[in-house]
Amino acid sequence: MPQxxxxxxxxxxxxxxxxxxxxxxxTLTPQAIRAKLDLDLRATGIPFxxxxxxxxxxMAVTPVTANKSFYNQLYGGRDPSAFTGEVMxxxxxxxxxxxxxxxxHVLIELxxxxxxxxxxxxxxxxxxxxxGGSMSNLAGMVVALNNxxxxxxxxxxxxxxxxxxxxxxxxxSVPKAAGLLGVGQANCVKxxxxxxxxxxxxxxxxxxxxxLKDGLTPAMINxxxxxxxxxxxxxxxxxxxxxxxxxxxxxIDAAYGGSFVFHPELKAHFKDAGLAxxxxxxxxxxxxxxLTCSVILVKKKGLLTQAMSQSASYLFQRGTDEYNPGTRNLxxxxxxxxxKLWCAWRVHGDQGYTKRTQAxxxxxLTAQECIQDSKQLKLIRVPESINICFEAPGVDTDDLLDxxxxxxxxxxxxxxxxxxxxxxxxxLNPEVSPSDIRVLxxxxxxxxxxxxxx
Amino acid sequence: MPQxxxxxxxxxxxxxxxxxxxxxxxTLTPQAIRAKLDLDLRATGIPFxxxxxxxxxxMAVTPVTANKSFYNQLYGGRDPSAFTGEVMxxxxxxxxxxxxxxxxHVLIELxxxxxxxxxxxxxxxxxxxxxGGSMSNLAGMVVALNNxxxxxxxxxxxxxxxxxxxxxxxxxSVPKAAGLLGVGQANCVKxxxxxxxxxxxxxxxxxxxxxLKDGLTPAMINxxxxxxxxxxxxxxxxxxxxxxxxxxxxxIDAAYGGSFVFHPELKAHFKDAGLAxxxxxxxxxxxxxxLTCSVILVKKKGLLTQAMSQSASYLFQRGTDEYNPGTRNLxxxxxxxxxKLWCAWRVHGDQGYTKRTQAxxxxxLTAQECIQDSKQLKLIRVPESINICFEAPGVDTDDLLDxxxxxxxxxxxxxxxxxxxxxxxxxLNPEVSPSDIRVLxxxxxxxxxxxxxx
Numbered sequence: 042m043p044q045x046x047x048x049x050x051x052x053x054x055x056x057x058x059x060x061x062x063x064x065x066x067x068t069l070t071p072q073a074i075r076a077k078l079d080l081d082l083r084a085t086g087i088p089f090x091x092x093x094x095x096x097x098x099x100m101a102v103t104p105v106t107a108n109k110s111f112y113n114q115l116y117g118g119r120d121p122s123a124f125t126g127e128v129m130x131x132x133x134x135x136x137x138x139x140x141x142x143x144x145x146h147v148l149i150e151l152x153x154x155x156x157x158x159x160x161x162x163x164x165x166x167x168x169x170x171x172x173g174g175s176m177s178n179l180a181g182m183v184v185a186l187n188n189x190x191x192x193x194x195x196x197x198x199x200x201x202x203x204x205x206x207x208x209x210x211x212x213x214s215v216p217k218a219a220g221l222l223g224v225g226q227a228n229c230v231k232x233x234x235x236x237x238x239x240x241x242x243x244x245x246x247x248x249x250x251x252x253l254k255d256g257l258t259p260a261m262i263n264x265x266x267x268x269x270x271x272x273x274x275x276x277x278x279x280x281x282x283x284x285x286x287x288x289x290x291x292x293i294d295a296a297y298g299g300s301f302v303f304h305p306e307l308k309a310h311f312k313d314a315g316l317a318x319x320x321x322x323x324x325x326x327x328x329x330x331x332l333t334c335s336v337i338l339v340k341k342k343g344l345l346t347q348a349m350s351q352s353a354s355y356l357f358q359r360g361t362d363e364y365n366p367g368t369r370n371l372x373x374x375x376x377x378x379x380x381k382l383w384c385a386w387r388v389h390g391d392q393g394y395t396k397r398t399q400a401x402x403x404x405x406l407t408a409q410e411c412i413q414d415s416k417q418l419k420l421i422r423v424p425e426s427i428n429i430c431f432e433a434p435g436v437d438t439d440d441l442l443d444x445x446x447x448x449x450x451x452x453x454x455x456x457x458x459x460x461x462x463x464x465x466x467x468x469l470n471p472e473v474s475p476s477d478i479r480v481l482x483x484x485x486x487x488x489x490x491x492x493x494x495x
Numbered sequence: 496m497p498q499x500x501x502x503x504x505x506x507x508x509x510x511x512x513x514x515x516x517x518x519x520x521x522t523l524t525p526q527a528i529r530a531k532l533d534l535d536l537r538a539t540g541i542p543f544x545x546x547x548x549x550x551x552x553x554m555a556v557t558p559v560t561a562n563k564s565f566y567n568q569l570y571g572g573r574d575p576s577a578f579t580g581e582v583m584x585x586x587x588x589x590x591x592x593x594x595x596x597x598x599x600h601v602l603i604e605l606x607x608x609x610x611x612x613x614x615x616x617x618x619x620x621x622x623x624x625x626x627g628g629s630m631s632n633l634a635g636m637v638v639a640l641n642n643x644x645x646x647x648x649x650x651x652x653x654x655x656x657x658x659x660x661x662x663x664x665x666x667x668s669v670p671k672a673a674g675l676l677g678v679g680q681a682n683c684v685k686x687x688x689x690x691x692x693x694x695x696x697x698x699x700x701x702x703x704x705x706x707l708k709d710g711l712t713p714a715m716i717n718x719x720x721x722x723x724x725x726x727x728x729x730x731x732x733x734x735x736x737x738x739x740x741x742x743x744x745x746x747i748d749a750a751y752g753g754s755f756v757f758h759p760e761l762k763a764h765f766k767d768a769g770l771a772x773x774x775x776x777x778x779x780x781x782x783x784x785x786l787t788c789s790v791i792l793v794k795k796k797g798l799l800t801q802a803m804s805q806s807a808s809y810l811f812q813r814g815t816d817e818y819n820p821g822t823r824n825l826x827x828x829x830x831x832x833x834x835k836l837w838c839a840w841r842v843h844g845d846q847g848y849t850k851r852t853q854a855x856x857x858x859x860l861t862a863q864e865c866i867q868d869s870k871q872l873k874l875i876r877v878p879e880s881i882n883i884c885f886e887a888p889g890v891d892t893d894d895l896l897d898x899x900x901x902x903x904x905x906x907x908x909x910x911x912x913x914x915x916x917x918x919x920x921x922x923l924n925p926e927v928s929p930s931d932i933r934v935l936x937x938x939x940x941x942x943x944x945x946x947x948x949x
Binding site: 042044045046048049050052053054056057068069071074075078080081082083084085086087088089092095096099100102103104106107113114115116119121122124125126127128129131132133134135136140141142143144145146147148149152153156172173174175176179183186192193194195196197198200202212213214216217220221222223224225226227228323325331332333349351352364371372373374375376377380383384386387388389390391392393 | 496498499500502503504506507508510511522523525528529532534535536537538539540541542543546549550553554556557558560561567568569570573575576578579580581582583585586587588589590594595596597598599600601602603606607610626627628629630633637640646647648649650651652654656666667668670671674675676677678679680681682777779785786787803805806818825826827828829830831834837838840841842843844845846847
C-alpha cells in the first residue's frame with residue numbers, strides 16, 4: 042500500500058494540473074485510442090510501478106468532467122469533502138448489507154435517510170442508497186406494484202395489467218423500469234405537458250379514468266421535479282389529489298431537482314412533496330458528490346422492506362431489519378455511498394447547499410440575459426431552474442457544439458425540444474461564475490455568427 | 496483539493512496502521528456508537544479540517560475487513576493496484592453511459608468483457624458491469640424472460656407464468672430477482688442438491704417437465720458455480736443438456752466462484768461454461784477488487800441491449816450502441832467499475848490470479864487438516880473450494896464465534912447446513928498463510944474445549 046499511495050499522490054496532482062491546462066479534450070475515436078494505448082489483458086503481469094505510466098496515458102485521453110468547461114451532463118465539479126469520504130469508503134471497504142459489517146456506516150446511512158426524508162416532508166422515512174436515480178426509480182416502482190397488486194413479490198401480476206404514468210418530459214428510467222419489471226413499456230403511459238414542461242393534471246386523470254374503465258390497474262404516477270431537458274417541475278398538489286382520489290401510488294422523481302429544496306425560491310416546488318408516497322433524490326448531481334449517490338425514500342415505514350426482502354440465513358444473522366439495510370435494498374453486497382454525502386453535508390451544512398444552488402441559479406439567470414442580449418442566439422424556454430435551452434437560428438446545433446468542443450472552449454450537450462435539436466446547457470458546477478458565463482456566451486455568439494456566414 | 500489530499504494521506508496512513516494494531520473490533524451497539532459520535536446533519540457546516548477528526552472517530556469503530564483476522568464475508572484483503580484504479584475512477588468521475596463521457600473507460604470495460612467472456616468460453620460476449628452479483632443475476636433474468644416470452648420488455652408476461660429454477664443452495668438473489676421482476680418468488684423453483692451441494696439434474700428436469708405439463712413457461716435455469724455456504728459447483732454439462740432439450744435459458748451464477756477458473760484444478764468446473772447463455776462473475780470477491788465489481792456476460796450479442804435499451808435522445812446522441820454501454824445496462828449514470836479491475840489485471844496477469852487462488856485453496860486444505868486433527872472440531876463437508884463448514888460438537892456455534900470476536904482473535908461467519916448452525920469459514924484473503932490457519936485453528940480448538948467444559 043505505501044507504493045499505491047505514492048503513485049496515487051503523483052497521479053492525482055498531475056491530473057488536477059491537467060484539468061486546468063487541458064480543460065476540453067476532443068473526443069478521440071475508439072480506433073485512435075486503441076492505436077495509442079495497449080488496453081489488453083494478458084497472462085503475465087507488469088511491475089506495479091509501470092501501472093503509473095499506463096494510468097497517465099489513460100488520464101490524458103479521459104474526458105474532463107470536473108472543470109469549468111464541462112456543461113454536458115447533470116453532474117459536474119468536484120467537492121473535496123465528498124471526495125475525501127469516497128476515498129475513505131474505498132479504503133474501509135465495508136459492504137452495506139448488514140450491521141455486523143457496515144456498523145457505524147449503517148447509522149450514517151440512516152441519519153441521511155431520516156434528514157432527507159424530513160426535508161421532503163416525510164416524518165420518519167424508510168429508505169436506502171442505490172447506485173443511481175434509475176435504480177431508485179425502479180425501486181419506487183417495485184414498492185408501488187406491491188401496493189397496487191397485493192402479493193406481487195410472491196406471485197407476480199396474477200393476470201392484472203399494471204399501468205404507470207409519467208410525463209413525456211419524464212426521465213427514460215421510468216418506462217425502462219416498466220420494461221424490466223414485467224409491467225411492459227407499453228403500459229407506461231406518457232402524459233402531455235404544458236409549455237413550461239409540467240405534466241397536465243387533467244390529461245393524467247383522463248388516462249387513469251380510461252384505464253380503470255378498461256379494467257387495467259393504475260399502479261404508479263411518477264411526477265418529475267427537475268426534468269432532464271427543461272429542468273421543469275411537475276406540480277405536486279394537483280397530481281397528489283388525483284393519486285389520492287384514485288388510490289394510486291405517487292412517486293416523485295427528484296433525482297435531478299431534489300437538491301433545489303435548499304434554494305430559497307425553487308424550494309416552493311417541494312412544499313407538497315410530503316404528499317407523495319416515495320421520492321428519488323440523487324446527491325451526485327446538484328450536490329456534487331462523486332458518482333453514484335442516490336436515495337429512495339418511502340413515506341410509510343415497512344413497505345420498502347416488505348417489497349425487497351428475501352431471507353438469507355447465512356447473511357442476515359442477528360439484529361433487526363432496521364440496522365440491516367440489505368433487507369430493504371435491491372443489492373446484496375453494496376458499496377458505501379453514504380459516507381461521501383455525510384462528509385460533504387457535515388462540512389457544508391444545509392446553508393452550504395443553499396449557497397450552492399443560489400450560485401447555480403444566478404448563473405442560469407445570467408445565461409438567460411446573455412441569450413436575450415445576443416443577436417445570434419434565441420432562448421427556447423424561460424429556464425425553470427438551471428437548464429438553458431437555446432438555439433442559433435440558421436445554424437445547425439451540432440455544428441455549433443462541435444465547434445465549441447474542437448476549439449477547446451467547452452463541452453455542452455444538446456436535446457430535442459419542440460421537435461428540434463437545440464443546445465441544452467446545464468449549470469451544475471458552482472465554481473462557474475457569472476463572468477465565466479458571459480465569456481462562454483460571447484464565444485457562442487461569435488461562433489454562431491461565423492457559422493451562419495458559412 | 497490540496498487540503499483533501501493532505502487529510503486523506505494522514506487518515507489513510509493512520510488506518511493502515513490501525514488495521515494491524517487493532518485488527519478485530521467487537522460490534523458496538525447502535526446506541527453505543529451514537530453515544531460516542533455525533534452523526535446528525537445540520538443547517539450549519541463545520542471547517543473542512545474538523546472533518547478529519549470526525550472521520551477518525553468513524554474509522555475507529557468501523558469493522559475491519561481488509562486484514563488477516565477477517566473471515567466473515569465473500570470478500571477480504573486489499574489489492575493495492577485495484578485500490579489505485581478505484582481512487583483514480585473517483586477523481587476522474589466519468590459516468591459510464593456514453594462514449595462521449597466514458598471515452599477510453601468504455602474501451603477498458605469492453606476489453607474486460609471480451610477477455611472474461613473468452614475465459615468462460617464465450618467467443619464474443621456482450622456484457623457490462625453492474626453494482627454487484629445480485630444485479631448481474633437480475634440482468635441475466637431480464638434477458639432470459641425476454642427470450643422465453645417475446646415482447647416481455649414491451650408488454651410484460653402477457654398472461655404467461657414464467658418459471659425460474661435454482662438449487663436450494665443457490666444465492667438468495669435469484670428468488671429475490673424473481674420477486675422484483677414480476678415473476679414472483681413462488682415461481683422460483685428450488686431444486687434439491689446432493690451431499691456435495693450440487694443441483695440434482697434429474698430433479699431439475701422433473702420440475703421443468705411438470706411445469707410444461709401445467710402450462711407454465713420455463714424461462715431460466717440458474718446454475719451456481721461457487722455456492723455461498725458450501726462453495727460447491729453445479730455440474731454444467733448435464734444441466735446445459737436439459738436446458739437445450741427444453742429450450743430454457745441457462746444462466747450461471749459464478750459471482751463467487753468464477754475466479755476459480757484461474758485455478759489449475761478448480762477450473763475443471765468451468766470447462767462447459769461456454770454452453771451457458773449468460774454468466775455473472777464478480778471481481779470484488781476472490782479477485783480482491785474494492786466493492787463493487789460485477790460483470791454480466793451474455794453469449795449471443797445483441798440480446799442484452801435488446802432487453803435493456805430505452806431510447807433517450809438527449810443522452811445517446813451519436814455513435815453505435817457498442818460504445819454506449821448505457822444501452823445495455825440497468826443503470827443510467829454509472830460509476831466506473833472497470834478501471835480498478837483493469838489495473839489489477841494488468842499488474843497481476845492471469846498468472847497472478849492462478850497464484851492467488853492456489854494460495855486460497857492451499858489454506859482451505861490446511862484448514863481441513865487442522866479440523867481433522869482436532870479433537871474439538873468436526874468437519875461438516877469436505878471443502879469443494881475455499882469454504883470450510885465445521886462445528887464444535889457440544890458447543891453452540893454462536894458462542895464459539897462470539898468468543899473469537901470478543902477476544903480479538905477473528906471475525907468468522909456462520910451458516911445453516913443440514914438444519915444446524917455451523918461455522919462457515921471463508922478464506923478469501925491471499926495474504927493469510929498456512930501457518931496463520933494453524934494458529935487460528937489452535938485458538939478455535941482451545942476455545943471450543945473451554946466452552947465445552949462450561
